[in-house]
Amino acid sequence: MSDEQELGITESKEHSPGDWYAEVVQKAELADYAPMGGFIVTRPRGYALWEAIQDNLDSWFKQTGVDNAYFPMFIPESYLEREKDIVEGFDPEVAWVTQGGHEELEERLAVRPTSESIVAPYMAQWVRSHRDLPLRLNQWNSVVRWEATETKPFFRTKEFLWQEGHTAHESDEEAWAETTLRLDQYQRLYEDVLGMPVLRGRKPDHDKFPGADTTTTVEALMPDGKSVQGGTSHHLGQSFAEAFDITFSDENEDERTAYTTSWGLSWRAIGALVMSHSDDQGLVLPPTVxxxxxxxxxxxxxxxxxxxxxxSSEIAAELEAQGVRVHLDDRDERNPGFKFNEWELKGVPVRFEIGPNEVEDEEVTVVHRPDGEDTVEDRADVTSAVFEHFDDVYEKLYDAAAERLDENVREAESREEILGTIGQHGGYVKAPWCGDEACEGEIKDQIHAEIVLVPLAEDSAARAASEFDDEHLPTPDHEGKDCAVCGEPAEETAFFAKSY
Amino acid sequence: MSDEQELGITESKEHSPGDWYAEVVQKAELADYAPMGGFIVTRPRGYALWEAIQDNLDSWFKQTGVDNAYFPMFIPESYLEREKDIVEGFDPEVAWVTQGGHEELEERLAVRPTSESIVAPYMAQWVRSHRDLPLRLNQWNSVVRWEATETKPFFRTKEFLWQEGHTAHESDEEAWAETTLRLDQYQRLYEDVLGMPVLRGRKPDHDKFPGADTTTTVEALMPDGKSVQGGTSHHLGQSFAEAFDITFSDENEDERTAYTTSWGLSWRAIGALVMSHSDDQGLVLPPTVxxxxxxxxxxxxxxxxxxxxxxSSEIAAELEAQGVRVHLDDRDERNPGFKFNEWELKGVPVRFEIGPNEVEDEEVTVVHRPDGEDTVEDRADVTSAVFEHFDDVYEKLYDAAAERLDENVREAESREEILGTIGQHGGYVKAPWCGDEACEGEIKDQIHAEIVLVPLAEDSAARAASEFDDEHLPTPDHEGKDCAVCGEPAEETAFFAKSY
Incomplete structure (x- = not known):
């Protein structure tokens, strides 16, 4: 009995989402807190989710010309200083190695907060001719950003796992195509693997990655009404190429400066996944991951x-032969009710219940995790039917998240409307904006909401060309309007939201 | 012409193996030197080798009950100090983070040199009952050991990529079985994937992993006569379980202390691979990787x-459809001779030469990388025959390495014989040994050779039971003999060698 109490989730997702999230992460055995604030220990159930994300992204990257590589985890201070925006952007949150063995180091080494400053000088060495371009590298690693905030597993940690892609190109256009290709792949990860629709767009100029021309983003809406930045892809223009001398000789043997991009997706995707689908019984996962x-x-x-x-074991063997990841819980010391609770807590999407009736009737009772819906399948069909159940479960999760998103993009034309709508409902508020950071600041100061994205001009064309109205493709809508905050003519369409 | 000169290897493997190795690694584009001494940048061609090693080991680990996890890259100093052998063993070579952002940290954080000290306390939390055992975790990460030696890519670097496995068990016997299971898997990696036979055994007591009961090792012989420690698997006994309180209640509800193991294989395997097979034309790789x-x-x-x-492109498409990793070099700006040299340098195991004659006769000329052997295959058969060519190439590489190993295990019964034999031939010298570190010290002082392994008692039984005499399974052979160095009665059989 004490075991069962310990097993259950005691916090409420609706009333105390922060505590509920922390409890789900720990009791579903995804992660524990490390002894140092800001760090976590990722347990096998949590790491397996990261592996599923890796498997998908890594294969898509490789199919589109990206090679994996590995750069040192330390960056000499002098390298970090070569691109001024990077050093200004990251210096306050760098962890510094100052001692090696018993000696003080002559030059401090930054534990990488991101690797542009160590990748770019090697790109400069490796790229000589236009034939060496495009150059596309990626690494799966961990980075450290020393931010003094409360630890939230997968969302806010000083060290986090991610992938960082770095590419160099001949032209501005190719670099932009690369930037949006990676954004598309991030969107695909959320929509086709993690069961979450996302909004896409770019960050306002004052919120770009240090040194970038444009930072693009995919944003996922959480049930508590806050937005999660799900992955970012940066068109870096020539700022890093100029700082680190990435030049090439073109077809006419003229020396030209390259254009670069970088793009990253972190284990925050796991956090968004858990927070989006899970409930007061514990973890909910799509069968994909x-x-x-x-x-x-x-x-x-x-x-x-x-x-x-x-x-039961015959069915388990058949499922396994079909490539299904299946577990037969034949423990003697636990009763079925305990097992139901435990596997609901741990997020197994489909449960097969098999008792004497099922054996006699040659059937299997199939139960879906998100809603407890149960159906009876014939024994003979069950190993093929299981894939339809997976699709059903995926669809249920995706549809619930999509409905939430659809209902939570609202419009506003005044400061009061922005404040009131976000205050009351959360979600996204779309408003005409003059482009001035000060106008965002007024909203930020009052309710901690910010501009999480501005629609991409090209998505406007895409949406116009599409036959149906896709709510998930934000498009500009400010022409002839005035900034909702200051009343000056609007230059952009801003999506305001509270953000993780 | 200048390009061709730049492309070729100028150093000789036989006469300047160190310079030759460095040149192959850089010109075959496996790695470059980082700006900080002791660090390297691993380029796509090098990282792909690591991915091949990962794919194999990771699947074997998972098939044998291991889950991947991820622990923080930093370990608080107080944690490192909890197991006294670990802190004594690693303290002199730890890189310390002392500053986070603009603040001094209250407690220094070690960049992990190995993770026992951060894994064990969590094992203590996660293990309560005998039902939680065995607990088997692995992580793929990088570790840092601040050794002040000359950088040798993949062999000696301050940061290196590896996997580290950590397990806990109910009994001493189970922990030992785990230790040798992982050693078997390392041996399999070298012999079935990397084309190198290895010797296996345990380290002398004075050279064990800090805190271990037994450290087992696989050792690979390099062409220059030195041994490479290819992977180690440690039976840690109860030292970490005691230091970190890893206890469990057994079937009688009695509290008992667990037994743990740890085991690691690093990118040194890449170094051994490159050094073992490559030649004065550049990189040689088995088709497996x-x-x-x-x-x-x-x-x-x-x-x-x-x-x-x-x-050519029809054949390329067919090969690709068969799962063969193939590249069609259709560059206009390079002649065939240049291409031959370039791909030999970069270690492509099989070359197809296709000219007008091949087209007319519906044939393909197939050339093996290690020895230039060429055969003509019918067009119709070539996509199936290619797998036999892969096997042939693998066998050639393995056989050459095996022959080298067989010829370079020699026996000695006196100090002079040990010194003379290693001095003249390199390789391994097998000698009866009293077990005293001082006797090893005398050899070490004079020619920098050490005891790289002592045979495992159980391998003796295995060899006796085997029908044929397996030279690669070192067995004890000291009974009734005297220590080759001091003349006292021998307690062990020692394999002396110079070592990387």
Whole structure:
């Protein structure tokens, strides 16, 4: 009984989302807090989610010309200083190695907060001719940013796992195409793998990555009404190429400066996944990424045990042969009710219940995790039907998230409307904006909401060309309007939201 | 012409193996030197080798009950101090983070030199009952050891990539079985994937991992006669479990202390691979790990170009459909001779040469990288025959390494014989040994050779049971003999060698 209490989630997602999230992460065994504030220990159930994300992105990257590489985790201070925006942007949050063994180092080494400053000088060495371009590198690693905020596993940690892509190109246009290709892949990850629609756009100029021409972003709406920056892709223009001398000889043997990009997606995607779908029973995962997709819970009395277990293990073997990730929970010391609760807590998307009735009737009872919906499948069909159940579960999760997003993009034309709407509903508020950071500042000061994105001009064309109205493709809508905050003529369309 | 000179290897493997190795690594584009001494930048061709090693080991680990996880890259000094052997063993080579942002940290953080001290306290939390055991975790990460030696890419670097496995068990026997299971997997990696036979055994007591009961090792012989420690697996006994309180209640509800192991294999395996097989033309790789297994070099004149390219690209497409990693080098600006040299330098194991004759006769000329052996295959058979060529190439590489190893295990019964044999031939010298570190010290002082392994008792039984005499399974052979160095009765059989 004490075990069961310990197992259950005690916090409420609706009323105390922060505590609820922390409890789900720990009790579903995704992560624990490390002894140092700001760090976490990622347990196998959490790391498996990262591996699923890696497998997908890594294969898409490789299909589109990206090679993995590995650069040192330390960056000499003098290298960090070569691009002024980078050093200004990151210097306050760098962890410094100052001692090696028993000696003081002559030059401090930054534990990488991001690797442009160590990648760019090597790109400069490796690129000589236009034939060496495009050059596309990626690394899966961890970076450190010493921010003094409360630890929130996967959302706010001083060290985090991510991938960082770095590319160099001949032209501005190619670099922009690269930037949006990676943004598309991030969007695909959220929509086709993690069960979440996202909004896409670019950051306001004052919120770009240090040194970037344009920072693009995908944003996911959480059930508590806040936005999560789900991944960013930066068109760096020539700022890094100029700072680090990335030049090439073109077809006419003229020396030209390259254009670069960088793009990163971190384990924050795990945080968004957990927060988006899970509930007061614990973790909810789409079958695409669940480490175990099916748990089989046999239900027996002493006299039926042998038959039930035999039947269950045959089905388990068949599922496994089909490539399904399945676990047969044949523990003697736990009753079925305990097992139901435990696997709901741990986020197994589909449960097979198998008792003497199922054995006799040659059937299986199939239960979906997000809503408890149960159906009975014929034994003969169950190993093929299971894939439809996976699709159903995925669709349920995606549709719920999409409905939430659709309902939570609202419009506002005045400061009061922005403040009132976000204050009351959360979500995104779309408003005409003059482009001045001060106008965002007024909103930020009052309710901690900020401009999370500005629509991309090209998405406007894409949406116009599309036959149906896609709410998830934000488009500009400010022509002839005035800034909702200051009343000056609007130059952009801003999406305001509170943000993680 | 200047390009061709730049491309070629100028150093000799036989006469200046150190310079030759450095040149191959850089010109084959495996790695470059980082700005800080002791660090390297791993380029895509080098990182792909690491990915091949990862793919193999990771699948074997998972098949045998290991889950991946991720622990913080920093370890608080107080944690490092909890196991006294660890702190004594690693303290002199720890890189310390002392500043975060603009603040001094209250407690220094070690950049992990290895993670026992941060893994063990969490194992203590996660393990309560015998049902939680065995607990098997692994992480793929980088670690830092601040050793002041000359940088040698993949062999001696302050930061290196590796995997570190950490497990906890109920009994001493289970922990030992785990230790040797991982050693078996390392041996399999070298023998079945990297084309190198290895010797296996344990380290002398004075050279064990800090805190370990037993450190086991696989050792690979390099062509220059030195041994490379290819991977180590440690039976840690109860030292970490005691220091960090890893206890469990057994079936009788009695509290007992667990037994732990740890095991690691680093990118040194890449170094051993490169050094073992490569030659004065550059990199040589077995097809098992080569990023490109086949390069097709078309040979055309203006009037035959279209036919030759058409024929070549059809074959490339067929190979790709079979899962072969193939590259069609259709560059206009390079002649075939240049291409041959370039792909030999970069270690593509099999080359297809396709000119007008091949097109006309419906054939392909197939050339092996290690020895230039060429055969003509019928067009119709070539996509199936290619796998036999891969096996042939693998066998050639393995056999050469095995022959080298077989010829370089020699016996000695006196100090002079040890010194003379290693001095003259390099390789391994097997000698009866009293077990005293001082006797090793005398050899070390004079020729920098050390005891790289002592045979495992159980391998003796395995060899006795085996029908044939396996030279690669070192066995004890000291009974009734005297220590070759001091003349006292021998307690062990020692394999002396110079070592990387």
């Amino acid at each position: 669940a480490p175990k997709q099916v748990v089989i819970v046999p239900i027996w009395q002493e006299d039926t045990k042998e038959d039930v277990l035999q039947y | 080569a990023p490109k297994q086949v390069v097709i070099v078309p040979i055309w004149q203006e009037d035959t170009k279209e036919d030759v390219l058409q024929y």
